[in-house]
Amino acid sequence: MGTLRTLPDHELIDLLKSGEHAAFIEIYERYWTVLYLHARKILRNEAEAEDVVQEIFSSLWLKKEDIVLKSSLSSYLYSAIRYRIFNQIEHKKVISDYLKSLQQFIKEGEFVTEELYREKELAELIEKEIQALPSKMRQIFELSRKQYLSYKEIAEELEISEHTVKSQVSNALRILKLKLGVSAGAILFLLHHL
Structure with missing residues (x-):
């Protein structure tokens, strides 16, 4: 060759x-x-x-x-x-705008319509990227991050090893981090606050 x-x-x-x-x-x-x-x-x-x-x-x-x-x-x-x-820069801007408006809210204690719109836009963006994950990975990620099940509980429910659960959640966060252009910590923060 x-x-x-x-x-x-x-x-x-x-x-x-x-x-x-x-x-x-x-x-x-x-x-x-x-x-x-x-x-x-x-x-x-x-x-x-x-x-x-x-x-x-x-x-x-x-x-x-x-x-x-x-x-x-x-x-x-x-x-x-x-x-x-x-695309990545656009995702970052949506997230950055939301985090700024959240800081403003914490300081001033009031949300205005624009902030609510940004929150909705961001929630849709994160949800869209979660739905695009491979199906098994998405199922494990949603059980972990949306239903707050432990790795052990997920492993028992799906009859797989805890190691598999852990690596699937870790891979999901890596993919979301890449797609959304922010750290894994920021994604977890946003998942809990949206």
Whole structure:
């Protein structure tokens, strides 16, 4: 497969769409660094930039059969990065606005209509991301964070190990953290206050 290095992008994409894993590796090696540097420049955060680029490549592999290139592969990947970053920034803004308004409420003791709207918008955003989790993970996460069952209780109810419960909750928080662009602590805080 040494010849893949000399192939143009459009031929690599054709191979990728037919399930050729070596073509995926070549695209990954060809574009990972430039996409990472681009993401880091916008996000100003190395870990977040890395997460976004990993997400783009995971999505590229999982949805390989559906890829439609309207122009070049590089512009397709750059657009995907920008879309994901702007989506993440938008999520962060919704959360940040809510936390600011909550601080205001704690200080002044009154909620106005705009704050209630923000709270509703944020609750919908978090719920949407929870519903997008894989079904088993979502079920475990909801039992833990919405019904407040212990890992032991969930393990007994679903007849699985406590270790599985713990790792599924941890994975759910990691996914939500990435999608919503905030820390796991902030997500747990918001789940308990919305």
